[in-house]
Amino acid sequence: MSGLAAVLAGRHPAGVHRWASALPAADVRHVVEQAGWTFGYVDGAPLDTTPAVLRAIGDALAFPDHYGANLDALHDCLRDLPGPTVLLWDAWSGYARAEPRRFAVVAEILGERTPADPPVEVLLRGPGPDGVPVLQ
Template sequence: MSGLAAVLAGRETPGVHRWASGLDVVDVRHAVEHADWSFAHVDGIGLEARRDVLAAIGGALHLPDHFGRNLDALHDCLRDRSGPTVLLWDAWSGFARADTRSFELTVAVLGERPAGEVALEVLLRGEGPAVAVPLLE
C-alpha cells in the first residue's frame, strides 16, 4: 500500500494509476478514510458500455441526480466535489477491451485535475490490456 499511502500523505501526485494490490475493499476504504479522504468503489465486472461505466462511477461518487452520464457531465460534476477522493475501480479491463477509445476518454476526464482542484486518485485494479496509465507502486 506504500504508493497509495504516499498519495494520501501528499508525497505522490494524485491521478489515475494501475494498482496491483490484493487488499480487500474494506481495508482500502479504512486506510483512505483514516487519512480523511472519501472512498468510492466501482466493481467493473460486466461493465463494457460507456453509459454503464459512467452510471457506476456516478453512483460510486454520489454524483447529483442531474449527472447526465456523459463525459462532459462527469467532468463538470468532478469539479464540484468537496474533498479529496480515492476511486477504486476493480475489473476495469472489460471496458478497456470492449471500447478502447471510450475507456481512454474516461480515464482522461478522471485524470484531469487543474491546479487548485480537489484531489482525485483513481486506482485501476486488476489485470488488463496494456494502457498508458502509470503503475502506483
C-alpha cells in the same frame, strides 16, 4: 500500500494508476477515510459500455441526481467533489478492451485536474491493457 500512502500524504500526485494490491475494498476504504479522503468503489466486471461505466462512477462518487451520466457531466461533477477522493475500480479491463478509445477518454477526464480541483486518485485494480502508469 506504500504508493497509495504516498498519494494520501501528498508525496505523490494523484491521478489514474494501475494498482496491484489484493486488499479487500473495505480495508482500502478504511485506510482512505482514515487519511481524510472520500472513497468510492466500482465493480467493473459487468461494465463494458460507456453509459454503464459513467453511471457506476456517478453512483460510486455520490454525484447529484442531476448528473447526466455523460462525459461533460463527469468532468463537471469531478470538479465539484467536496474534497480529495479515491476511486477504486476493480475489473476495469473489460471496459478498456471493449471500448478502448472511450476508456482512454474516461481515464483522461478522471485524471484531469487543475490546482483548484480536489485531488482524485483512481486505482485501476486487476490485469488490463498496457498504457496506464503503475502506482507502486
